[in-house]
Amino acid sequence: MNRRRRTLLGFAAVAVILGFFPAVQEALDLPTFYVIFLFTTLFWVAQASSWNILTGFAGYFSFGQGAWYGIGVYAVSVLVGKHGWPFMAALPMAGLLAGVAGLLLGMVVFRLRRLSGEIFALTTLAIAFVLAALARLLPAIDGGTGIFMTGTPLPEFLGDFTTAMYLLTLVFSLLTVMAAYLIQDSRLGWGLFAIRDDEQVADGLGVPVFRYKMTALGANAFFAGLMGGLWSLRLGFVTVDDVFNIRVPLFVILMSVLGGMRHWMGPVVGAVIITTISDRLNSAGLADVSQIIIGALLVILALAVREGVYLRMRDRWVTTAAVFFGALALVTLFDINGSLISDFAYAMVATTLAMLVPSGVWERMRANRGGTGGDGPPETLADDLTEANT
Amino acid sequence: MSLLEVTDVAKRFGGVVALDGVTMRVDEGEILGLVGPNGSGKSTLINVLSGFYAGDQGRVDFADTDVTSLPANQVAALGIARTYQIPRPFDTMTPRENIAVSYMFGQHRHSLAEAREAAGEWLEFTGLGDVADTGINELTLHQLKFLELARALATQPSLLLLDEVLAGLNPSEINQSVEMIQRVHARGITLLIVEHVMRAVMALSHRIVVLDQGKVIVEGEPEQVMADPAVIRAYLGDRGLDA
Numbered sequence: 001m002n003r004r005r006r007t008l009l010g011f012a013a014v015a016v017i018l019g020f021f022p023a024v025q026e027a028l029d030l031p032t033f034y035v036i037f038l039f040t041t042l043f044w045v046a047q048a049s050s051w052n053i054l055t056g057f058a059g060y061f062s063f064g065q066g067a068w069y070g071i072g073v074y075a076v077s078v079l080v081g082k083h084g085w086p087f088m089a090a091l092p093m094a095g096l097l098a099g100v101a102g103l104l105l106g107m108v109v110f111r112l113r114r115l116s117g118e119i120f121a122l123t124t125l126a127i128a129f130v131l132a133a134l135a136r137l138l139p140a141i142d143g144g145t146g147i148f149m150t151g152t153p154l155p156e157f158l159g160d161f162t163t164a165m166y167l168l169t170l171v172f173s174l175l176t177v178m179a180a181y182l183i184q185d186s187r188l189g190w191g192l193f194a195i196r197d198d199e200q201v202a203d204g205l206g207v208p209v210f211r212y213k214m215t216a217l218g219a220n221a222f223f224a225g226l227m228g229g230l231w232s233l234r235l236g237f238v239t240v241d242d243v244f245n246i247r248v249p250l251f252v253i254l255m256s257v258l259g260g261m262r263h264w265m266g267p268v269v270g271a272v273i274i275t276t277i278s279d280r281l282n283s284a285g286l287a288d289v290s291q292i293i294i295g296a297l298l299v300i301l302a303l304a305v306r307e308g309v310y311l312r313m314r315d316r317w318v319t320t321a322a323v324f325f326g327a328l329a330l331v332t333l334f335d336i337n338g339s340l341i342s343d344f345a346y347a348m349v350a351t352t353l354a355m356l357v358p359s360g361v362w363e364r365m366r367a368n369r370g371g372t373g374g375d376g377p378p379e380t381l382a383d384d385l386t387e388a389n390t
Numbered sequence: 391m392s393l394l395e396v397t398d399v400a401k402r403f404g405g406v407v408a409l410d411g412v413t414m415r416v417d418e419g420e421i422l423g424l425v426g427p428n429g430s431g432k433s434t435l436i437n438v439l440s441g442f443y444a445g446d447q448g449r450v451d452f453a454d455t456d457v458t459s460l461p462a463n464q465v466a467a468l469g470i471a472r473t474y475q476i477p478r479p480f481d482t483m484t485p486r487e488n489i490a491v492s493y494m495f496g497q498h499r500h501s502l503a504e505a506r507e508a509a510g511e512w513l514e515f516t517g518l519g520d521v522a523d524t525g526i527n528e529l530t531l532h533q534l535k536f537l538e539l540a541r542a543l544a545t546q547p548s549l550l551l552l553d554e555v556l557a558g559l560n561p562s563e564i565n566q567s568v569e570m571i572q573r574v575h576a577r578g579i580t581l582l583i584v585e586h587v588m589r590a591v592m593a594l595s596h597r598i599v600v601l602d603q604g605k606v607i608v609e610g611e612p613e614q615v616m617a618d619p620a621v622i623r624a625y626l627g628d629r630g631l632d633a
Binding site: 185186187190193196197198202204206207209262 | 497
């Protein structure tokens with residue numbers, strides 16, 4: 001079976017398992033909170049994955065995630081809250097409007113060679129400020145009063161509100177992650193990697209740099225906006241300050257850097273770890289310090305594991321599995337606290353810390369074991385290329 | 391028959407005139423040596439020909455197509471490839487991946503799967519098979535130069551612009567490279583080589599064009615060009631003739 005079919009089957013399996021979670025939760029009488037926690041995680045998985053298509057793959061550092069997300073939130077809020085559109089009809093508009101906005105920005109900034117590097121990053125940051133000001137000033141959008149989204153009817157076949165939110169978030173985040181995977185495993189993806197490494201050289205080898213960068217930015221904005229549109233329901237009461245703040249762009253950066261920006265799985269892993277840990281810190285009443293703890297974790301990891309934890313976990317998969325399940329078994333056995341999410345949080349922290357062992361030390365440890373019983377040969381991106389489509 | 395036709399091309403950077411009305415041609419199937427003292431405009435010319443700089447005036451035709459104002463990726467798609475004087479590999483990729491990316495784009499579109507096959511061929515051709523899957527930072531200068539060459543070849547060009555591939559190599563590496571350039575030529579690729587190692591230029595070139603201060607001062611057969619007083623003056627100054 002080839003690698004692509006195997007990966008797509010993996011997606012299907014994850015979709016089925018996660019898709020049945022609300023039913024399992026009901027059957028086992030688990031708290032509804034688990035469903036909410038899961039869809040919050042999935043929201044961040046989608047945001048980080050879409051951001052990574054532009055910044056991780058093409059190398060254009062963007063603070064624009066909040067802008068695309070915000071356009072999505074407001075597209076749905078205005079259409080549903082002010083014009084009475086059905087929610088499901090407004091949802092695609094969220095993605096489309098954000099995508100178009102992304103392409104418009106791209107048409108300007110990608111035409112001017114001067115606007116690369118940090119200037120590009122600052123431009124994307126400025127877009128969010130401009131949009132926030134527009135939304136605040138224009139009564140047709142917000143006008144400073146906010147928009148109520150509570151009680152918006154959802155299609156009945158999706159079940160109650162929480163289940164419906166969960167299922168829609170699941171579908172959108174699967175679509176986003178799958179898009180990231182398909183891009184990475186294609187000419188487009190390799191063209192983007194070439195642009196990230198040296199845009200001028202890529203250009204000289206025939207990579208259509210302008211078109212590819214537009215595609216990456218368009219895809220980033222589209223998926224961010226789509227998920228933003230859905231999130232307007234989660235917010236309930238939509239205000240400019242809640243939507244256009246630094247939270248979304250900052251968190252997607254943290255998550256992707258932690259997980260790794262060179263592989264589509266990096267942002268997924270990073271988003272899961274950070275949402276889990278920050279959720280636990282918040283519920284432990286440490287909301288104020290949670291940002292500090294996560295920030296410190298990020299600095300350490302950015303210095304010690306430059307390629308991100310995901311690629312290391314893949315290289316050291318035996319250790320990863322052993323530490324993760326070992327820690328999980330320990331905390332469950334000794335019942336350190338009652339919450340399943342806390343157990344996972346401890347296991348994730350333990351696994352992440354295990355990845356801190358530097359590569360050099362790791363190789364020596366592996367050699368001392370006689371090269372056997374280790375984690376098998378390191379899998380590199382070259383293997384992805386070698387095995388692709390075979 | 392001429393493959394590349396350069397007509398009255400000029401390029402200025404602020405007040406500095408880098409190219410001052412260059413007119414020259416590259417014939418199909420030949421190896422043309424482009425020489426000249428430092429700062430004579432050789433690299434600028436390569437940059438204009440490959441689409442990195444737009445010339446301020448003049449015209450460039452390649453295979454009967456006007457490529458004067460085309461962006462670099464379209465020039466590459468028409469069949470012009472180049473190497474860089476200081477190697478510029480994609481440094482998050484292995485040599486194999488570098489070559490595969492180049493093959494996927496270049497003159498013809500190819501899928502990821504086809505690129506895998508082709509990469510092996512160019513790795514072998516340039517003798518990089520042993521380091522195909524190592525990190526870029528483990529390659530020697532010599533290997534990086536060959537990777538530049540392999541990556542350019544993988545675009546399947548009709549015209550290859552080589553910007554000082556021999557600079558910084560030791561004599562035995564130079565011999566190896568000269569032999570490699572001859573094998574590239576034997577595959578039917580037209581070559582324009584910019585080079586300072588005169589021994590190699592004389593051995594390889596069918597024709598030589600000499601640039602000085604952004605102008606073509608002499609062109610012709612290697613021996614005849616090297617004996618030309620204008621060339622000696624350009625390299626050594628007026629006193630060179632007395633010595």
